[in-house]
Amino acid sequence: MTSDPTPVGSPGPFAQHLGFRVVRADADGAVVEADPGPEHLNGGGILHGGYLGALLDSATGWAVHASGPEGMIAPHIQLNTQFLKAGYDGTPLVATARCTSVGGRICTTEAEITQGDRVLARATATHAVIGRGDLSR
Secondary structure: OOOOOEOOEOOOHHHHHHOOEEEEEEOOEEEEEEOOOHHHEOOOOOEOHHHHHHHHHHHHHHHHHHHOOOOOEOOEEEEEEEEOOOOOOOOOEEEEEEEEEEOOOEEEEEEEEEEOOEEEEEEEEEEEOOEOOOOOO
8 A cells, every 4th residue: 555646645554454545536537556455355255245336436537636626626426336347456456537528516537446457337427616725624
C-alpha cells in the first residue's frame, strides 16, 4: 500500500486500507489496481462483491475528480454495478474508469474491472458536484 500522491492527490485512507493503488488519474480517466488476498473472499471462495464495488467506486471517483476543475468535490450519488464473472485471490485486478460527462451539478462515469483477460464487473456512476474546493465541516 502506498500513499504516494497521483496528479490529483493521495489515494485516501479507505483505498489504502483495501490495498488500492491509483496508477493513473488524468483527463483521460483513471486506472486503479489491487492485489486481492484471501481476506477479500466471500464464504464461497470468490472475491466479495463489496470489495469489487469499492474498487469500482474508487476508480470512478478518481476519474471524475481528475476530469473536473481543480478542487472539485463530487461524491457518488449512484453506483450501478454489474457482476459478470467470479474473481479470485492471487491475481491482480485492474479497474479502468472514465468520466463520460462533467457538468456544473452532475458528472457521470463508467468503469470495468479486469483480472487477466477476464472482465469481472462493470459500473456506471453519477456524481453530485457539491463544491469547488475545501468544504469546512
